[in-house]
Amino acid sequence: MKKTYSLLFASIFTASLITACSNEPSVSFTSNVKPIVDKHCAECHMTGGEGANASGFIVESYETLMKGTKYGPVIVAGDPLSSSLYRLISGKVDKSIEMPHSKEPLSSGEIAMVENWINQGAVK
């Protein structure tokens, strides 16, 4: 049983390494990131919501998300650490401005998904 598990793990690991090294983006906004923002951000960042009104940041579609806030983009394709969206969700900013605002943070898997998505070019 134990052996089967480690074999399984090894092949998953290898598969993800291959994916990470290929040039084909495998993480997309529509399949991977939209469900995360729907779950954690939509309640405040849809048109008319508290967060949308305060910042202009709307998560309704790829286009509105990439447009960013009233001050400009929150995603820099290929560079998570320069992407304010990534910094806000990954515990890299002061608690008082973390997103989602005063709610349970994203899981480490969800944060990694957003990071991979940005690293792979933040495609639709």
Ligand code: HEC
């Ligand atoms: C409970 C409501 C709420 C939730 C949930 C929420 N936000 Fe916000 N968000 C706000 C408010 C209010 C502001 C404006 C005030 C501020 O910047 O603190 C804001 C501002 C922002 C900004 C602009 C910050 C800036 O520096 O201009 C970004 C980007 C953002 N939110 C991203 C997100 C993301 C991504 C999520 C989901 C992971 C999320 N928010 C979830 C309420 C929320």
